[in-house]
Amino acid sequence: MARVLDEIRSPADLKRLDTDRLKCLAGELREEIVRTVQKNGGHLGANLGAVEIILAVHSVLNSPTDKIIFDVGHQAYAHKLITGRLREFPTLRQYQGLSGFPRREESPHDAFGVGHAGTSISAALGYCLARDARGENYKVVTITGDGAMTAGMAFEALNHAGELDTDLVVILNDNAMSISKNVGALHQYLTTIRTDPAVVRARDEIERIMSRIPAIGGSMMKVAEKLAATVRHVVVPGAMFQDLGWAYYGPIDGHNIPLLQRVLREAISRGGPVLIHAITQKGRGYPPAEEDPGRLHSLKPPICDSDAPFAVTYSEVFGDALLELAKDDPSIVAITAAMPEGTGLAKFAEELPDRFIDVAIAEQHAVTLAAGLACGGQRPVVAIYSTFLQRAYDQIVHDVALQNLPVIFCLDRAGIVGDDGPTHHGVLDLSFLRTFPNMVVMAPRDGAALRDMLCTALQLARPVAIRYPRGATAAPGRNVKPRTVPLGKGEILREGNDAGILAIGSMVNTALSAAELLAARGTAVTVADARFVKPLDEELVLQLARLPGGLVTVEENAVAGGFGSAVLELLTRRHVPIERVRLLGIGDTFVEQGDTERLHRLSGLTAEDIAGAVQLLLNERPTLGSFVAH
Ligand SMILES: Cc1ncc(C[n+]2csc(CCOP(=O)(O)OP(=O)(O)O)c2C)c(N)n1
Structure with missing residues (x-):
């Protein structure tokens, strides 16, 4: 049977559809979403829950003239499918395929690029102010999750917009879930609105009234006034949004398309900042995702063989190790920003709930909270993905490093993460973390080293960051006790007299493979695991740089300001010539989405690339200033 979907070339086509066809x-x-996500991996629950909101918004607005701005953006698959990307949808999240998130370069309908949470209202307000200043006349609507609403930025934008007289509609897509269950007082507040019997009665009344509003016509305003009075009577007193200067409509059923359309039209005609509170169900319409929305928040692409020999992920190693250490040290506190599962802390939360803190999507707060905890005598361990810690740059500088506080940062998903793409690769952390005075920066080459580094960090009375990649590692031996690593000491793993390879973290094993390739070609290299980006093992760096063929550094981080840059700084400080040094790492570019193996290849980070760099060094005659930081 012909699908309605196949007739939709652009959102304008929705305007012809009646409610049944919608x-x-x-x-x-x-x-379409379930089929594609099962094949390619991707976000499931949030996309399924946002379908009706997206249809209602697109059928009322005129995108791309009107601007629809998503938050986080992993709810936008339906939006992609009805904005001319149906044919390309099978390429979702693949190399050079459709992004899993809205991207401005992908479609004029993607009004703002996203991936990190909490940006929608700020970006939308920017659009509104630009529109007003330029005398333009388009509508701006955000689709903002209840999780995203816990981000500091969302509060900052609510605060700002609430005192402006600009037309902006925020649809709060409230499914009571972040990735896992949402947390915090705002969540409690929204739950009260959702479940308080008086509010539920009011909602039913609103829906009854709204269903009587004609699609067009003069009586609309009157009915709307009655609606507003009803809402004010029951919901608004003390309502946070109203108190902040926003008109509040809701709560309404976020799966009822005609109701959503009517309330949205009313919100637009009312003017000023308006928040529509729509209740949705994460995973809607796909029973496995409805039953377990946390687990089916997203699916991984079908398992690739290379994962097979490994039983554990770095996240699991971290979570298990921290739990064991915390059992012996009552001052240890684990902090996550809405990612208990992703960071491996779910077991910790279950076994030591009093020492586990989920601050919601509030990375900046997590860091300064940790600083306060450290001042109060606790040992906070903040587990945040590398890419999301970018949010908390100043909190690390100003609140932790400047006061030399013993806060431990555990950065998961450091390096190239794969199909989530440029918003999620964690390839800048070494560059920014190592510039903070007092900070120790480490990167383990495997799970056992991660445990050792965590153990080491707890011995140090200063800020420490440990960064490790997404994915699997060999399980550290159960009976092997974690050891402390001497501060600022690397480790030579293989010796050879021709040249040196100094690698950090996830690149150490690749460097060892490169050494094998070189050995087969008659070249003997020394391979060392630097372990520390800061403080650097000066002796080790100098030793390797003096090998006749020179030195190649390798990192899964931007070359600019990263580990190799630190090595160059050290060498120039010690007046060692640097013309026989090569830096391998991520170039001055945002790495695209795709499978990690391909992205490593494209970034020049394979064993063959490392071996090639060594060989080039050996073949080249040294010329001054010839080092390449690509
Ligand atoms: C700054 C930041 N921190 C953490 C994340 C990881 N993350 C992705 S989605 C999500 C939950 C979002 O919940 P919500 O906004 O309610 O959207 P829903 O998935 O429920 O539609 C989190 C924590 C992120 N994308 N950005």
């Missing part, structure tokens, strides 16, 4: 389209969109 409902049918919602079902087809869900089927």
Whole structure:
């Protein structure tokens, strides 16, 4: 049977569809999303829950003239499917395929690029102010999750917009879930609105009134006034949004398309900042995701063989090690910003709930909270993905490093993460962390080293960052006790007299493979695991730089300001010539999405690339200033 979806070339086509056809389209969109995510991996629950909101918004607005701005953006698959990207949808999250998030370069309908949470209202307000200043006349609507609403930026934007007289509609897509269950007082507040019997009665009344509003016509305003009075009577007193200067409509059923359309039209005609509180169900329409929305938040692409020999992930090693250490040290506190599962802390949360803190999507707060905890005598361990810690740059500088506080940062997903793409690769952390005075920066080459580094960090009375990649590692031996690593000491793993390879973290094993390739070609290299980016093992660096063929540094981080740059700084400080030094790492570019193996290849980070760099060094005659930081 012909699908409605196949008739939708652009959102303008939605305007021809009646409610029944829109409902049918919602079902087809869900089927398309489930089918593609099962094949390619990707975000499932949030996308399924946002289908009706997206259809309602697109059928009322005129995108791309009107601007629809997503938060986080992993709810936008239905939006992609109805904005001319149906044919390309099978390429979702693949190399050179459709992004899993809105991207401005992908479509004029993607009004703002996203991936990190909490940006929608700020970006939308920027659009509104630009529109007003330029005398333009388009509408701006955000689709903002209840999780995203816990981010500091969302509060900052609510605060700002609430005192401006600009037309902006925020649809709060409230499914009571972040990735896992949402947390915090705002979440409690929204839950009260959702479940308080008086509010539920008011909501039913609103829906009854709204269902009587004609699509067009003069009585609309009157009915709307009655609606507003009802809302004010029951919901608004003390309502946070109203107190901040926003008109508040809701809560309404976020799966009821005609109701959403009517409330949105009313919100637009009202003017000023308006928040529509829409209740949705994460995973809607796909029973496994409805039953376990946390687990089916996202799916991984089908397992690739290279993962097979490994039983554990770095996240698991970290979570298990911290739990064991915390059992012996009652001052240890684990902190996450809405990622208990992703960071491997779920077991810790279960076994030591009093020493586990989930601050919601509030990375900046997490860091300064940790600083306060450290001042109060606790040992905070902050587990945040590398890419999301970028948010908390100043908190690390000003609140932790400047006061030399013993806060431990555990940065998961450091390096190239794969199909989530440029918003999620964690390739800048070494560059920024190593510039902070007092900070120790380490990167383990495997799970056992991660445990050792965690143990080491707890011995140090200063800020420490440990960064490790996404994915699997060999399980550290159960009976092997973690050891402390001497501060600022690397480790030589293989000796050879021709040249040196100094690698850090995830690149150490690749460097060892490069040494094998070189050995087969008759070249003997020394391979060392630097372990520390800061403080650097000066002796080791000098020793390797003096090998006749020179030295190649390798890191899964930007070359600019990264580990190799630190090595160059050291060598120039010690007046060692640097013309026989090569830096391998991520170039001055945002790495695209794709499978990690391909992205490593494209970034020049394979064993063959490292071996090639060594060989080039050996073949080249040294010329002054010939080092390449690509
Ligand atoms: C700054 C930041 N921190 C953490 C994340 C990881 N993350 C992705 S989605 C998500 C939950 C978002 O919840 P919500 O906004 O309610 O959207 P939903 O998935 O429920 O639609 C989190 C924590 C992120 N994307 N950005």
